[in-house]
Amino acid sequence: MWKRDEAVKPVHPAGPGAPEAYHAQAAASQPEPRRIERDVVNIGKSVVIKGELNGSEDLTVEGQVDGKIELKEHALTIGPNGKIKAQVFAKSVIVLGEVNGNITASEKVDIRDGGSVDGDIVAPRVAIAEGAHFRGSVDMQRTGPQPPVAKAQAQPAPARESGPQAVAHEAVAG
Numbered sequence: 001m002w003k004r005d006e007a008v009k010p011v012h013p014a015g016p017g018a019p020e021a022y023h024a025q026a027a028a029s030q031p032e033p034r035r036i037e038r039d040v041v042n043i044g045k046s047v048v049i050k051g052e053l054n055g056s057e058d059l060t061v062e063g064q065v066d067g068k069i070e071l072k073e074h075a076l077t078i079g080p081n082g083k084i085k086a087q088v089f090a091k092s093v094i095v096l097g098e099v100n101g102n103i104t105a106s107e108k109v110d111i112r113d114g115g116s117v118d119g120d121i122v123a124p125r126v127a128i129a130e131g132a133h134f135r136g137s138v139d140m141q142r143t144g145p146q147p148p149v150a151k152a153q154a155q156p157a158p159a160r161e162s163g164p165q166a167v168a169h170e171a172v173a174g
Contacts, residue, residue, distance in 0.1 A: 045081040053086075061097075072106070080114060093123075095132075102136075 039057040043049065047063035054070045061069075062079040069076060069088045076090040082097030092107045095115035103109050105123035113131035120136045128134050 045079075078115070 041055065041057055041059050043059070043061045043063045043065070045062040049063070049065045049067070051067045052070070053059075053065060053067065056071075056074065058075045058077075059069075059071055060077040060079055061082040061084065063081070064083045064085075066085045069084070069086050069090070071090040073091055075092045075094070076088060077094045078084055078097040078099055080096045084097070084099045084101065086099075086101045088099065088101060088103045088105075090103075090105055093103050093105050093109045095103075095109070095111045095117055098116045100118045102119040103117065103121050103123070105121075107123070108125040108127070109121050109123045110127045111117055111129060111132040111134055113129045115129070116133040118133075118135045120139070121134075122139045122141065124140055124142050126138050126140060
């Protein structure tokens with residue numbers, strides 16, 4: 001079994017046979033390493049929440065939530081047993097269960113195989129897997145400045161009245 005103290009022990013200059021007291025003192029004087037993993041809260045499949053759910057950490061829902069979920073800077077995962085009847089606002093949303101309501105995400109909405117969404121989605125990136133269910137509209141609006149390529153494409157193209165491209169276009173249209 002892995003133990004945190006053993007993973008951060010410094011090696012004594014005298015080598016591996018150094019006294020254990022040195023290792024304990026050196027480990028205590030070292031600052032705690034930063035945790036790379038993010039805190040994730042789980043709502044079990046027997047839990048039912050009615051009302052407003054706000055948080056400042058990632059959330060996985062296996063139970064039922066009716067109302068509103070707001071995790072503006074964090075990820076929401078609706079597990080395979082999760083049933084959501086709520087307006088959802090999060091940084092990213094992964095749907096493996098059922099969502100009945102609108103989803104707004106600042107980064108991405110991902111509806112995986114077996115996931116179901118009945119509602120509108122607003123997010124810059126949307127992924128819908130084969131085998132997923134979706135009924136609603138998708139608005140993939142971008143937040144922040146658009147890249148230069150997108151601005152160039154937004155400008156109207158110069159009118160072409162002659163040449164082979166114009167003829168090919170007329171043949172397709174006609």
